[in-house]
Amino acid sequence: MQLVKRFSTVGMGPSQGRHSALPTARLVAAATNRSVSETGVTTARPPFVAEKLAHVAGRGFDPYRQTPLHQRHQELGAKMMPAGVWQRPAFYGPAQQRERCMQEEAVHVRSKVGLIDVSTLGGLDVRGPDAAEFLNRLYTFAFAKQPVGRSRYALMTDEQGVVIDDGVCARFADDHFYVTATTSGVDRIYQQMLKWNAQWRLNVDVTNVTAALAAVNLAGPLSRQVLRKVCHDVDLSADAFPYLGVRLGTVLGIPARLMRVGFVGELGYEIHVPARYGEYLWDSLMQAGEKDGIRPFGVETQRLLRLEKGHVIISQDTDGMTTPAEIDMTWAIARSKPFFVGKRSVEILEKQPLRRKLVGFTLPKGASQPLEGHLVLNGPDISGNVTSCEYSQTLGQIIGLAYAGAHQAEPGSLIPIRVEGGEVVQATVVKLPFFDPQNQRQEL
Amino acid sequence: MQALDPQHFTERSPLYRKHAGACFGQLGDSAIVASYGGDETAQAERCGLVDLTNLARVGFRGAEAAAWLERCGFSLPSAPNRVVTQADGSHVARLSQTEYLLLGSLTDAGKRVARAEADWTFGTSAVYLLPRQDSHAWLLQTGAHVAEVMAKLCGVDLRAEAFARGAVAQTSAARINVLVLNTGSCALPGFHILCDRASASYLWDALLDAMAEFGGKPVGMDALA
Numbered sequence: 204m205q206l207v208k209r210f211s212t213v214g215m216g217p218s219q220g221r222h223s224a225l226p227t228a229r230l231v232a233a234a235t236n237r238s239v240s241e242t243g244v245t246t247a248r249p250p251f252v253a254e255k256l257a258h259v260a261g262r263g264f265d266p267y268r269q270t271p272l273h274q275r276h277q278e279l280g281a282k283m284m285p286a287g288v289w290q291r292p293a294f295y296g297p298a299q300q301r302e303r304c305m306q307e308e309a310v311h312v313r314s315k316v317g318l319i320d321v322s323t324l325g326g327l328d329v330r331g332p333d334a335a336e337f338l339n340r341l342y343t344f345a346f347a348k349q350p351v352g353r354s355r356y357a358l359m360t361d362e363q364g365v366v367i368d369d370g371v372c373a374r375f376a377d378d379h380f381y382v383t384a385t386t387s388g389v390d391r392i393y394q395q396m397l398k399w400n401a402q403w404r405l406n407v408d409v410t411n412v413t414a415a416l417a418a419v420n421l422a423g424p425l426s427r428q429v430l431r432k433v434c435h436d437v438d439l440s441a442d443a444f445p446y447l448g449v450r451l452g453t454v455l456g457i458p459a460r461l462m463r464v465g466f467v468g469e470l471g472y473e474i475h476v477p478a479r480y481g482e483y484l485w486d487s488l489m490q491a492g493e494k495d496g497i498r499p500f501g502v503e504t505q506r507l508l509r510l511e512k513g514h515v516i517i518s519q520d521t522d523g524m525t526t527p528a529e530i531d532m533t534w535a536i537a538r539s540k541p542f543f544v545g546k547r548s549v550e551i552l553e554k555q556p557l558r559r560k561l562v563g564f565t566l567p568k569g570a571s572q573p574l575e576g577h578l579v580l581n582g583p584d585i586s587g588n589v590t591s592c593e594y595s596q597t598l599g600q601i602i603g604l605a606y607a608g609a610h611q612a613e614p615g616s617l618i619p620i621r622v623e624g625g626e627v628v629q630a631t632v633v634k635l636p637f638f639d640p641q642n643q644r645q646e647l
Numbered sequence: 648m649q650a651l652d653p654q655h656f657t658e659r660s661p662l663y664r665k666h667a668g669a670c671f672g673q674l675g676d677s678a679i680v681a682s683y684g685g686d687e688t689a690q691a692e693r694c695g696l697v698d699l700t701n702l703a704r705v706g707f708r709g710a711e712a713a714a715w716l717e718r719c720g721f722s723l724p725s726a727p728n729r730v731v732t733q734a735d736g737s738h739v740a741r742l743s744q745t746e747y748l749l750l751g752s753l754t755d756a757g758k759r760v761a762r763a764e765a766d767w768t769f770g771t772s773a774v775y776l777l778p779r780q781d782s783h784a785w786l787l788q789t790g791a792h793v794a795e796v797m798a799k800l801c802g803v804d805l806r807a808e809a810f811a812r813g814a815v816a817q818t819s820a821a822r823i824n825v826l827v828l829n830t831g832s833c834a835l836p837g838f839h840i841l842c843d844r845a846s847a848s849y850l851w852d853a854l855l856d857a858m859a860e861f862g863g864k865p866v867g868m869d870a871l872a
Contacts, residue, residue, distance in 0.1 A: 262799060264822040264853065268845035274664060289845070330775055378770060408708060408775040414845040415782035457657065478781040478844055479658040479677070479701070 207231055208245050220245060221253075270322035271417045271481030279499055286502070287387050289323045294501035301503070306596040308500035309507050312469060313597055316423035316492055317500040321473065322481065325370065325389025326412045327382045327396065333405035334378050341399060341544060342372070343527065345537035349374050354449050354462055357382065358527065358535040359392065364548030366525045366532070368392050369517050373449040373462055381412075381449075381460060381475075385517055389413055399544070417481025420464065420505075421488060422471035424647065429492040430454075430472055437461060446646040455487050465645030467508035468638060507593045510602060513563055513635030519575075520561060520590040520604050526552050529606070530561045531635075559587050560612040563637060564620075564630035566601040568594065571622045573630070579607045580619040580627065586611060589620060595637070602637045603630070653678040660700040661784060661847040669867060674756055677701035680867040687870035692835060694790040694863035695870060696854055699839075700847065703757030704785060705764040706777030708746040715774045716747055719763050723747065728815040730828045735759055738839070740815050740828055748779060748826070750839060753871060783826075784847030787871075788854065789837040792861040797827070797838065799857040805829075805838070821853040835871075 204227070207213065213227050214220035228244045235242065268289045276283065281292035282301070296304035311317055329337060338346040342357040349355050354373040361367050368391070370383035384392045393411045400409060421430055427439055437452035438444060450461045460475040476484050489497060506516070515521065515530050527533050527549060536549065566572070572592060579587035587606030595602050607618045616632040634640075651671040653663040658677035672681040679701050687695070707716060713723055721739050724731045730740040736752030737760055751757025767776050788796060794806045801820040803810070805827065810816065816827040823846050831837035842850045855863065 262821075262857075264800075266821065266823050266846060267849050268843065269661070269848055270845065271659075271661060330769070331773075376770065406773075410708075410775070410777055412778060412782060414843050415778045477778065478661075482654075482659050483657045 204228060204231055204242050204245055214245050220247070268323075268414070270320055271478050272320045272322065272419075272485050275482060275485055276320065276499075281499075281501060284502065286323060289386060291323060292320065292499070292501040293503045295499055302594070305501075305504045305507060306594075308498065308504040309511075310596055311496070311498055312423045312467060312500055312504070312508060314424070315496045315498075316421065316425040316429055317498055317504075318485070318488055318492070319420045319422070319500050319502075319505055320485070321418045321420050322416070322478075323386040323413075324418060325384030325386060325392065326416050326418070326475065327384060327389070327393060328410040328412050329380045329382055329396070329407060330378060330410070331405070331407035332378055333407045334380050337396075337400065337403070337405050337407045337409075338372055338380060338382070339537075339540060340403065340542055341396065343536045343543050343545070343549075344372075345540060346372055346374075346380070351376060352449055354447050354464075356535055358532055359395075360527065360543075360545030360549060362545055362548060364526055364545045364552050365523065366517060366521050366527060366530065371462070371464070373460070375449065375451055375460070387518055415478055416460075416475045417478045417484060418473060418475040419485060419488065420466070420471055420473050421492075422467050422469045424470055424644070425492075425495045425497075426470050426472055427647075429488065429495055429497060430474075432491040433487055434459075434461070441647060454484060457484060459484075465512075465642070466514060467505060468512035468514075468636070468642075469508075469644050470647040471645065506591070507595065510591050510593055510604065511595055511597060511636065511638035513604070513637060515561065515604065516591070525561075528553055528557055529559060557609040559606045560609055561590070561604055562607050562612045562618070562632045563635040564603050564605055564618060565598075565633050565637070566603075566628060566630050568600055570601060571626055571628050572601050573603060573605075573620045573622050573628065577623075578621045579605050579611075580621060581608050581611065586618075598637055605630075607632070651678045658701060660698055661844060662698045662700060662851055665848070665851055666698065666865070669865075672868065674701050674868075675703075675761075680865070682867035682869045683865055687866040690864055691789045691866045691870040692791065694792045694796070694858050694861040695788070695866035696851070696858060696863060697787040697789065697866055697868070697871065698851070699785040699787050700844070702753065702785060703751035703761040703764070704749060704779045704783070704841075705760060706742075706746065706748045706779040707767070707774055708743075708777055709773040709775045710745055711773045712745055712747055712775075715767075715772065716749075716763075719766070721749070721763075724813075728817065729813055730815050730830060731813070732830055738828065738830055740826070742815070742817065742826070746777075748777075748841075750785070750828075753868060779841070782844060783841040784844045784850070786840045786842070786847075786851065786854065787837055788840060788858075789831070789835055789866070789871075790861075790863070791836060792858070792863070793831070793836050793838050796854070796857045796861065796863065800853060801825070801827070803827075807836075821850060823850060825850070 276292040284293040294304040354371040359368045368388040373381045457480045462473040577589045586608035589605040592603030617629045669680045671678040724741040736754040738750040740748040751760035826841040828839040
């Protein structure tokens, strides 16, 4: 019963099992050839008596958040999708043509230039004499010697050694880091930062600037020539502003934070500006890129592009138990540091045998496509689950990420995945990334 | 002020599309509603809502923030959760022992507060600038019913006897975090309400919904002149 409850969330709705507990118990009993007294029911917790309607009457509030570019997405025909309390464009076009729109947008970013609204990405300003030390203690990587003008990948574990968030730390000055966090994770990370800062008493100020900055990612092989039309005070050449470089400059007179990033695996620039200028920035970039065929792309397209590059999304490709070793992120751990949150747990976990790993897999075009959550099998047992899966037009095959048993993780292995209707497909484990393994495109 | 299109300016309020049909005037590099039409002075005295999001505001935090602001000529509240109105009509609120929020005045189109922001340089002392103009939307609720309207959205008692002029509440309204500053006068009661900028559209609609039973409507800058 407890497993059924956790997998189905039955009993966790507004009635708290008042209507569903007994019928569920009967279903489980019938499915397992037992009686309800044998299966039991889920644990009942207060309130034990019915709430009066008067207690829950009154206005209902359902907060939502919109980026400064929200109206532009709607005007461009975006299919909007929820991302927590945010609303984001999934892709641009009719909802029933998701696959076509997404594939077209992805191919366009790979061949020309695209623009995506990344304003929901968490943004935290960490400032003060102890800023580098603060990040050194909070994230697994090392930041003390990070040069000004560069960004560095940042992976965070909790005290149990579980991966809870990632982002980049961009160093704009010796005592100023701009740290990004996942859309869904930033509030938690901000609270973590305040908690640890209160405990460590370092000389550092932490400010959540997520809503204060509008941000876009201008991505694709033509992105540099588009940006050159609107940004004149930063040398955008590959030598002067290389991959993972960060710069402060202006875009059409707007103060901007510019970051060379590679999430989608192409030459790309994240441009972060004060929110009041967000719509003007979007309009200006769309206009500047018109002759180069610029087009907007959505979150689902971005997820496909990053999947082609094998980049994990924390909370989609990780769960509440994922350790750095399971997702091949041990390279992001600075071993020489005396401390970071979770260090002791990570070291203990690394001494134990790895039981599962996140692997890349492929299936030929036309095969039954696994969905997120479908199970990876190991004989009669379950060894993992699919976390991401899409058809890639660029690669001409189905690609995905899945947890599999450690012994199934070698490239070339076949992993059985149970898809819709009980069919089992044999997917081939491959080395990541799927696309551009030398990372040549993002470092142009 | 003359009729203008907000989309012709580089700075835009997240609410400008809510003001369709209004007459806009220029405020720095942005457009702000001058009036929606009708007798807005009476409307403001009864129950009005103004979008001040394009008016300058900024925050400062740090051990030396108070000293720095005093050097800039601002009078500071003596305790947290208090707000002091300056001689030029701008406001300084104290949000903690070491954090302050400056709200610009319509009298000088927010220039004094914008200047304080421009004069700040990073790294000179333990004073950190907080980009409140971009992190927060700024609404002004006016009229005789301000406390009754907020009672429908907020659990804090904001009636005059409990929340007098000069008081600041850091609370939640309609389930989102807000700052409420009572800077009103006997002639025109008013609460400044600052909320997450990305939630501006949501709170604007929630406030107008709560104001409806009192005949509440949006009003423009001209009503505050």
